[in-house]
Amino acid sequence: MLGREAGSTVRLALQLARAARVRLLLSVLLVAIAMTVFLIVSQLSQIGTRGLDDAIDSESGAEGSYSVETQTTFGLGRTAFVERVVHRLQRISSAPVSYVVGYPDIRPECPPYDVLGSGMVRFVYRADGTPYPLRYGGSLPGDTKVCLAGAAVPARAIFVPSAADKNRWGDGLTLAPAYESSAALMSSEPIAYRFVVTTGQPDSIPAIRSALQAELGTDATKFGVTVDEVTVTIGRLDRGEQVRAASAGIKTIFGVIGWGVLILGALGLLVSQLIVVRDRMWLFGLSLALGARRVHVALLVGVEVLATVVLGVASAIVLALASQPLADRVAQATFDADADLVNPAAIPRLVLGSVVVLVVASAWPVVRATTQDPLDVLEPKLS
Known part of the structure; x- marks a missing residue:
């Protein structure tokens, strides 16, 4: 009704x-x-x-992005160290974690690069260890090359970073990962590692350090160090607030x-x-x-x-x-x-x-x- x-x-x-x-x-x-x-x-x-x-x-870095840098693996091999750190950081990252392997104190052998003095040569990877897709070659002349351990690195394998890229990946010469073995032959210093984490939050440094402590604290103690500001440096990458x-x-x-x-x-x-x-x-x-x-x-x-x-x-x-x-x-x-x-x-x-x-x-x-x-x-x- x-x-x-x-x-x-x-x-x-x-x-x-x-x-x-x-x-x-x-x-x-x-x-x-x-x-x-x-x-x-x-x-x-x-x-x-x-x-x-x-x-x-693009210019200032993704909001809430951080760099985690260290020159020690706390007694772990490179593969195990990278896998464990990436796995732990990925839990708090809103984007895939990438990392940079840097070889310090390298002087390119062929002119005119030798006039630049020694510096860091970096190689950028995705979390799974595959090469990160950077714009190798850029606007460099085709005859540009760098010589590492007697091997010529052509222009198509050289990355020309912008200011934002330098902020994200670090200063220094960035080459295609295929030439990492040549850089390893020229450096006797400990490898420098940089992990890039994007949490999207304005203050994630304590959370990142806590995550690293949980993952590497026991290994660091056995190695005779601690996971602190001396062994691991954490910095914020994004700017332009x-x-x-x-x-x-x-x-x-x-x-x-x-x-x-x-x-x-x-x-x-x-x-x-x-x-x-x-x-x-x-x-x-x-x-x-x-x-x-x-x-x-x-x-x-x-x-x-x-x-x-x-x-x-x-x-x-x-x-x-x-x-x-x-x-x-x-x-x-x-x-x-x-x-x-x-x-x-x-x-x-x-x-x-x-x-x-x-x-x-x-x-x-x-x-x-x-x-x-x-x-x-x-x-x-x-x-």
């Missing part, structure tokens, strides 16, 4: 909405424009901040603009519904006087708002697809990226935005309609 009454109420609400087609159309258009602007601003915000964050990471803060500020500004437009659209729909409720107070009051339940009156208001929001969202999707070429041109010119306005990631934003509009536009009108005193209709008060 209650279900049939609710169904009849929903049909009546839809009939009332169709009776005021012009107002319904304008309300749907208002919601559609607000939702479209919300989608565009949200997507451009994501593209812009993602591109800025990638540029910051001010630029990162600016990026977060830009994202906040975009968010305020997008949500502001959406709230304005919701408020416009709210004003429209309040006018409708005022004009239909006689209907709501009479319905209550004749025995209608307040939930039915709430349905009369809520169904119309819901229909308006649903039609508005559908129209917003159509508008977004229609404006996709323009958005792509703006995104390409500004951020060098495509603006995919309607994508799986946009669905949660659409749902959330729709709920916000629905709640803002219907809550007060429903309260106004359901709290109508039937006597105000049957016996209007004289002013």
Whole structure:
């Protein structure tokens, strides 16, 4: 019985909405424009901040990245040492751990490199021991070479680091791992190890040191040392905190603009519904006087708002697809990226935005309609 009454109420609400087609159309258009602007601003915000964050990471290092450096293996062989350290650090790292093997005090043998004096020669590996994919060769002339232990290292095996690369992998000459055996023949100093860990957290040095202590503490004691600042140096690699803060500020500004437009659209729909409720107070009051339940009156208001929001969202999707070429041109010119306005990631934003509009536009009108005193209709008060 209650279900049939609710169904009849929903049909009546839809009939009332169709009776005021012009107002319904304008309300749907208002919601559609607000939702479209919300989608565009949200997507451009994501593209812009993602591109800025990638540029910051490229120049200043990934946020929450650290270097762990040591010249002792605590009595362990190289393979066992690297495997155990990588395995332990990977537990607290949000990205794959990579490591650098460095041979100190090496002087390249063929000119003009011998004028540079002795220095560190480094080789970079992934966590599994495979070569890390660096940009070997870079813009070096094809006839560039380095000579190690009588073997010529061609330009295509030489990595030219940027300032960010030096910060991440360390200073010194970086070569392809295929030439590590030649470097090993030229150095009598202990191998220097550098592990790169990315936790994403601003202060992970205590956690990193604790992890190393748990993994290597017993071996260090047997070796006659401790896992402390002397044997293991831990430093933070990422920089550019001010630029990162600016990026977060830009994202906040975009968010305020997008949500502001959406709230304005919701408020416009709210004003429209309040006018409708005022004009239909006689209907709501009479319905209550004749025995209608307040939930039915709430349905009369809520169904119309819901229909308006649903039609508005559908129209917003159509508008977004229609404006996709323009958005792509703006995104390409500004951020060098495509603006995919309607994508799986946009669905949660659409749902959330729709709920916000629905709640803002219907809550007060429903309260106004359901709290109508039937006597105000049957016996209007004289002013």
